Structure formats: C-alpha cells, structure tokens
Amino acid sequence: MSVPISITINGKIYESEVDSRLLLVQYLRETLRLTGTHVGCDTSSCGACTIIVDGKAIKSCTMLAAQAHGATIITIEGLANNGALHPLQESFKEEHGLQCGFCTPGMIMTALQLLEDNPQPSEAEIRHGLEGNYCRCTGYHNIVKAIYHASRKMGKEVVHG
Template sequence: MKVKISLSVNGKSYERMVEPRTLLVHFLREELAMTGTHVGCDTSSCGACTVLLDDKALKSCTMLACQAEGHQVTTIEGMANGDNLHPLQQAFHEEHGLQCGFCTPGMIMNAADLLSNNANPTEHEIREALEGNFCRCTGYHNIIKSIQNAAAKMSAATV
C-alpha cells in the first residue's frame, strides 16, 4: 500500500505516492534524486542527513516522509541562489571546512539553523550546536572557523 504525500522541497511542490515506512531522507534521495542529503548511520546519531523543516534543522532519518506532508523542506541543494553560494557554503570553502565532503551538507544545514537563532555564536556555542553531527576528517577545527566566518559574512550583510 502506498500513500500520497505533497510537500515543498527547496521551494518547489512535489506530490508522490510512497510506502508509509519511507523515511524522509530516503524520499529525498530516491524519489526526488536529491542525493546531497546523506545517510551515515542507522541510529539518528551522525547528522549527515540534516535538512531544514520549516527553517528548523531536522535529521531527516528521524521522520517519515508522510509526516512531512504539507511542510517546507530545504536541503543542501536549495542553499545556493543560482551561482551565488550561501555564506555558509562560501565559508566552508574559504576555511577548508570539509575534506571528504560526506558530513558537509548536514553540517551546513545544522549551522544554518544555529545562525538563524544566534547570529554571533561563541566557539563554545558552535561546538555545542554541532554536537549532533559527526565529522571524521577535520577534527571540527576548520568547521568551527567556517561557521564563525559565515556568521561574520551574514552579520555584515544585514547591517
């Protein structure tokens, strides 16, 4: 049995029939072929699948696709505005905040939520906010710098 869901992803409306057990992350990856959102674990521990649900960070493996009915989802694919990178994307590039790139989409989405609530976080606040996202490559050092860099960029833009 399949159920019908309709939701918005990166500003575009989608209507699909899905198995009720389909997780939101699998819906994004398999139904919509948006493979920027990654799966790194089976216990909602790694954060690689983080997206924004109505502007709030969410591990998309913790939600069934049908629970996202009527909601607005933003994935890493929706962060840039055409060729203009989001300040977080630009900052991760400038500060070498990624190596293998696998955790990066989740890191950026989680950081977007952080910065929308706290425009100028301390290092400690950034570290606490990233507590649900594993990175095995960077030791987090340059991820912290990336988010600080993005915070500065975004603050400057809103002044």
C-alpha cells in the same frame, strides 16, 4: 500501504504516492534524487542527513516522508542562489571546513539553523550546536572556524535559503 504526500522542497512542490514506512531521507535521495542529503549511520546519530523542515533543523532519517506532508523543506541543494554559493558554503570553502565532504551538507544545514537562532555565536556555542553532527576527517576545528567566519560575514541578515 501507500499514502499521497505533497511537500515543498527548495521552493518546488513535489506530489507523490509513497509507502507509509518510507523515511524522509529515502524519499529525498531515492525518489527525488536529491542526493546532497547524506546517510552516514543507522542510529540517528551522525547528522549527515540534516535538513530544514518548517524552519527547524531535523535529521531526515528520523522522520517518515508521510509525516512531512504539507511541510516546507530546505535541503543543501536549495542553498545556492542562482549559482552563487550561500555564505556558509563559501566559508566552508574558504576556511577548509571539509575534507571528504561526507558530513558537509548536514553540517551546513545544522549551521544554518544555529545562525538563525544565534546570528553571532561564540566558538563554544558553535561547538555545542554541532554536537549532533559527526565528522571523521577534519577534527572540527576548521568547521567551527568556517561557521564563525560565515556568521560575521552574514551579520544579522541570516535567512534560510
């Protein structure tokens, strides 16, 4: 069965007819070609697919596109502003918070939520906040450093997008 949906993604409204069983992550990647959101597992455990839906970080492989009807979404593609990287993106670059980069979009979207909830987290709080995101390359240390660095750079002015 197909259903009509309308979703605001990175400030733009997308209207589509989708199969009622289509996952949100598939809609983003395969229908809209927003391929910055990754798929790293089929068990809802890796966090590579994390996006912001109505202000909350969610794993987009755990939600149907139809359930996102009417929602406002931010994906990794929506973070840079007129070509200027978001401070989190800058910090991942500066602190070498990535190697292969596969986990990075999900890490950054999770970190965005983390800093929204807690603008000046400790290293331990950052590690706790990343429990739902896996990285196979970095050993997490530089990811934590990058988020810590971004939080101090951003001060209290943490905003989505």
